[in-house]
Amino acid sequence: MFPKPKSALVPNTHEFESGPMVKATGFREYDARWLFEKEINLMGVQALGMGLGALIGELGVKQEIVTGHDFRGYSASIKYALISGLMAAGCKVHDIGLAVTPMAYFAQFDLDVPCVAMVTASHNDNGWTGVKMGANRPLTFGPDEMTRLKEIVLNADFKNQAGGSYQFHENFPARYIADLTSRPKLKRKLKVVVACGNGTAGAFAPQVMEAIGCEVIPLDTELDHTFPKYNPNPEDMEMLHAIRDAVLKHKADVGLGFDGDGDRCGVVDNTGEEIFADKVGVMLARDMSAIHKDAQFVVDVKSTGLFVTDPVLQRQGAKTAYWKTGHSYMKRRTNEMGALAGFEKSGHFFFNKPFGRGYDDGLVSAIAICEMLDRAPDKSMADLKDAIPKTWSSPTMSPHCADEVKYAVADAVVKHFEDKQKNGERIAGQKIRDLVTVNGVRVTVEDGSWGLVRASSNKPELVVVVESPVSEARMRDMFEAMDSVLRTHSEVGEYNQKI
Incomplete structure (x- = not known):
């Protein structure tokens, strides 16, 4: 036994x-x-x-x-x-x-x-x-x-x-690569930085991108399990800044960064500016809904409010539902709703037919981005980014909180904001317009600025994200409003990164 x-x-x-x-x-x-x-x-x-x-x-x-x-x-x-x-x-x-x-x-x-x-x-x-x-x-x-x-x-x-x-x-990798690359080659010659942070994707990503017709500038694609430069995480600014430097040095059209196990993709535009994955999702949703009428999308609660307010998506009849953060939650919801795609701020993208099979694959995401650029031959990645309404967004910020207590802390934060809403109290100087509590709490105030606090599903951390469609100052106001509540809990430690 x-x-x-x-x-x-x-x-x-x-x-x-x-x-x-x-x-x-x-x-x-x-x-x-x-x-x-x-x-x-x-x-x-x-x-x-x-x-x-x-x-x-x-x-x-x-x-x-x-x-x-x-x-x-x-x-x-x-x-x-x-x-x-x-x-x-x-x-x-x-x-x-x-x-x-x-x-x-x-x-x-x-x-x-x-x-x-x-x-x-x-x-x-x-x-x-x-x-x-x-x-x-x-x-x-x-x-x-x-x-x-x-x-x-x-x-x-x-x-x-x-x-x-x-x-x-x-x-077996040859079968996977053949499946990814059995598609028409790009008509547009794209110079692409392929960054892998010395993680597993380095063994496969460069040849996939070359096979679809890209000129590849490899960055940290050598396999090295000590991760000597930075952790392969396209949400971390250290990796995004390394991609930025390579894009500017080589005058690349786009920089694509893959995480440690290759199911996520981060993006840097041709000017060296990082585009957070939820904004990339808006760009892809615009591209996909132009091809497919009445497209349905699913996005996680960490993602930008533009999925609902963007005039192009509205004009093209696209509909978006917000759901719980987490690749399994998002994959399941995208599948249940028969959505064309699901987009998560972390960079997990889920493409159903005809783009994919419903699971998250950073290389499928990278190919979709290149095909989007191919369909807009006169536009740069920065042009496509600048065409969406401006918002000021934070990266994903994670203060330490032990696994044993993080859910209790998140529940207390949810109750705090529910009580504030019930009592008509102001957050960052404004009344609460909306609370979403499917996964932690997403607090939206009258001018559309919002902040999220939730428990991380896979690390001893909380997750904090803020955004404002008004100004950087309002984004920072929302961060102070969320962080001030967290500081009342002694179990919450230092952030991995801040705005």
Whole structure:
């Protein structure tokens, strides 16, 4: 019988090497993330595989699963521990090797396999590991599946059974790249900076962009799991500024930055100015709704208000619904509504047919951006950006808040603003026009300025975003209004970045 996992074990002991350690907080709302060897060990990963296999059986899904791993020094060993647990649970495992996350999602379709378990910590700092999982393509697990998986693993409620097997799919990336590039080449010759932050996308992104007809300027595309320059996260200003410098140096048409596991894409225009992903979403929505009548889009609560107020989208009959932040939430909502696409401020974009298969893929996003430019041969990326109404937006800012308390703090902030609205009190000098509480709280005041506070789904942090259609000063007013509430909670620490 496999032992019940413990929440902590002492390293360099017999127990650490021969017993499972799994910290409960690693089971997030829609994927799993742990600090390797501090919160989970290899036996714990094996327990996770056994639990995932048991859950797949409970769900009544065929026990076949795709797995791959990102380029971190320990990811391959974690994947093989996961595979051993999946096989013990009776699963047939299809291993595609080193991969970006969307390559694993693609493999579900290409190999006709229902389930996926991609070993990646995405853009998290070194030391983190995790698994993105699903059993109903193109969707990934949400809170219900993750809660049940947590119960199975922590209670060692495993069901070992025969029938497990393993198959390695040699040269699988070639199939993924061929699928992405089997389209007409761009008519416009675009010079593109392709930045990968030394993450996994560096093994694939340059050749994909070259194959669609771009002249590629590679930036930090060499694989290096120490991430020597900056973390591969296209929401971080450090990465965006590195892309800016390369765009200006090479006089590129656009800079595209990919995160650690390749399911997100950040954008810098030809003048070196970063375009936050929600604004890129507005530009793409304009382009797509010009081709497809009455287009429906889904965006997350961190995203700009322009999806509702933009006159071009209104004129083209586009409709937009706001939903919970998180790739699984957004993917599911986009799928349920049959939307043409979903856009998340973090850079997760979900394209349904004819643009994609419903899952988030940074390379599909990059191709869509290049095709948008191809359809506007007389316009630069900056021209397209400047054509949308001006707003002043913050990057995503994340003050530290422990996993054990972050949801309680977020709930208290929601109640604070609900009480303010009920009492008719002012925020940043104005009355509250609207509260959206599907995911934390998004507070909009009379002039359209808004601020968001929510709990991060995958890190011990809160998330703060502010925007104003009026001025930078009003954006800063909204930040002060949101931050002043957070400062009343001693559990909230320093920000990773600020405006």
